[in-house]
Amino acid sequence: ISTLVLGEHEGGSIKAQSLSAVVAAKLLGEDNSISMLLAGSGPSVQEAATHAASCHSSISQVIVADSDKFTYPVAEPWAKLVQLIQQKGGYSHIMATSGSFGKNILPRAAALLDVSPITDVIEISGPQLFVRPIYAGNALCTVRYTGSAPCMLTVRSTSFPVPLTSANSKSDAAPISQVDPSTFGEDMVCKSKYLNHTSQDSERPDLGNARIVVTGGRALKSAENFKMIEKLAEKLGAAVGATRAAVDAGFVPNELQVGQTGKIVAPELYMAFGVSGAIQHLAGMRDSKVIVAVNKDADAPIFQVADYGLVGDLFEVIPELLEKLPEKK
């Protein structure tokens, strides 16, 4: 077996989530030869390739497509690129992490290759046998891929954590090969144009990878009050999350939503304040190692998944926590 992993990079290095796909690929079989495909333009993608070649011992090859067609991660040229590389390489598996990047590109590439992809795999039981959640994680479905190669899947990064030791532990770098730019021919004409990207720059860790996540629900009542959550997050060095209700009420931007249709997180510590615990929200956080819930309503469903529950008014609990928690080192 051989696997092509679609890698995402930023600022000259591979995103941590993409390495989860490498961890998952390794579970397909010990003799799996893993190639990472990167696309971009200019020095940043070349830098990322150098990083990819030496950041994980399981990566045996790095393939780089360096062209101004790939300056931005647009689905059209990317899907064509995957098709092209697959036709050349004949991989048995193609994988990506199921973030907005992988979910946008991989199904499109799969359609071009006439393959049914498998979304959001959380367990690899065999080279063709996978477990994935359905109905917002209320049921698990075991799926076997019976079609011809390649088998294409996106994996949930929180289910395949990257062990800290495996990073930066490689002495000899994997070979890097460049895709001949002339292969991106006429048929790579792109009918979509990238205009811009806006994000809330923040000093806090990224929600998807944070060790601690502090989440607020509708009970916060206003954007002004939500600042308490942010303050607490700052003190703990945590990322901030929110429920759909809190996002819909305009307390915080969309990208902070945790749940079935938002981000899926599995931090070491998840603290939920004023969150009732709708199934759609639980779907996004129930794999967290330690769950703390603070809610006025003792019957709130969030307490059923919480390791530590505190029935109380968050407007009293948060200030007290802020006062009594030790300063972070």
Next chain:
Amino acid sequence: MKIMVAIKRVVDYAVKIRVKSDKSGVETSNVKMSMNPFCEIGLEEALRIKESGLASEVIAVSMGPSQCVDTLRTGLAMGADRAIHVEASATLYPLSVAKLLKALVDVEKPGLLILGKQAIDDDCNQTGQMVAGLLNWPQGTFASKVVLDKEKEVATVEREVDGGLETLCLDLPAVITTDLRLNQPRYATLPNIMKAKSKVIKKFTPQELNVDIKSDLEVQGVIVSSVDELIDKLKNEAHVI
């Protein structure tokens, strides 16, 4: 310009689902079924575009068993002009749905195809991307804002991505998949529900559309046909004996 909207019938989001006793799937008989919430948002967006004068007709399409017609009626009651039902009893995976949609696009020639970003039953999040690939149309997935420019024939789509918002400009025709906050879908009013009863729902079969429903996925457990096969599976596949 016509707008085509794909609609899926799913177990209502408020129903607490139960797995069948033989573990072969989720119980869907005698369970409240509704239009997938993301599809409602897709249909609402199409209706708003039509109401602003940028489109002439909204066509709702659905694939699956005969009960899909009920869901299409809901769509017609919300305001779709007409509907198409592709009747298929086999399990439809996104690849098959994408092929059927492509065939319908070839028949109807819409300028815009709108889908929900995912269905809340299988949570696949694939069909829109796949049909865009098959059609070789640009795609704007996870849209939270759509602005149409009829003169330049482009759609500007704001997308919800992991690190914030991304804006793409798509040449029409294009595929758009909707995210949760694109709009707030309307309720069907009683007069519109009555009116919807006389609207046309055209029927197709996959054969008529020349689409072969193949399935390269299989939901476990496996039914084996003989003891030999069972032993073989346990030995060589499951590695337990």
